[in-house]
């Protein structure tokens with residue numbers, strides 16, 4: 001019997017329920033994975049709240065969660081590529097808030113030696129999105145990248161990856177996160193009134209990665225950047241679209257590439273909250289507050 005966290009109606013994280021389920025045998029092309037760590041993303045509470053239903057119509061009940069890491073316990077018939085006992089990263093769309101899952105094999109990436117399950121679970125969304133955005137921006141040596149929302153899951157991954165690509169980083173965050181950003185190697189800047197002047201005092205920005213998507217962050221990007229072709233945003237809205245700022249495009253191969261960076265010690269996810277899977281509702285409340293430092297991980 002496996003445990004799953006699901007919702008039958010849209011609402012606050014408190015609509016989440018804990019249930020059990022007997023999974024069938026793995027079918028052709030499927031693999032059964034026992035999850036050891038499941039990562040939480042803002043998309044999860046947005047999905048539960050129904051904010052995405054215009055774009056993603058769902059047949060409820062639904063199990064949220066789009067990334068996890070664990071161990072293969074069964075492979076479907078006539079399958080080659082993975083074996084029982086392999087440690088893997090799962091990157092999908094729905095269904096992650098479980099103790100075990102049946103997933104298509106193509107959604108799995110081998111877990112490199114030296115990367116633990118908690119770190120691995122954070123790789124696809126936070127790591128993959130940061131990596132894709134910085135590739136899209138073609139960040140390299142000589143660049144000074146401004147990252148709006150630099151202390152969050154995606155932002156703190158981007159701070160590290162931008163430096164791997166040779167860039168200097170200016171990151172916006174609230175004051176309590178400034179030391180955290182300094183430790184990651186970024187120049188911290190407070191968002192709020194006077195943002196543009198504070199950023200200009202730190203250096204000339206040549207590329208912007210916006211993970212905040214506020215009116216203020218978009219307006220600052222427009223003022224600070226000469227070439228708007230060098231701005232990417234994770235939360236596109238009317239203002240950013242009208243300004244011609246590109247939405248992030250998830251890059252093929254990003255999970256394996258970020259896993260390699262993690263194995264090399266070039267990126268480490270700061271996990272601010274580790275919580276039992278059955279406390280997923282509380283985890284989503286924390287995520288919904290909008291001030292997560294690094295990542296929240298659920299432990300099945």
Ligand SMILES: NC(=O)c1ccc[n+]([C@@H]2O[C@H](COP(=O)([O-])OP(=O)(O)OC[C@H]3O[C@@H](n4cnc5c(N)ncnc54)[C@H](OP(=O)(O)O)[C@@H]3O)[C@@H](O)[C@H]2O)c1
Nearest residue numbers: 042129149151152153154155173174177191212234291292
């Ligand atoms: N399009 C995609 O494919 C994609 C992929 C991943 C994520 N996303 C979206 O990208 C956003 C960020 O994701 P995440 O996982 O990094 O979220 P997160 O972990 O919850 O981090 C959010 C960060 O935003 C900062 N913040 C809050 N208010 C701010 C403001 N007014 N100005 C600047 N920063 C502010 C917070 O830092 P302080 O506490 O210091 O304020 C917090 O660390 C979410 O909306 C998510 O849904 C989209």
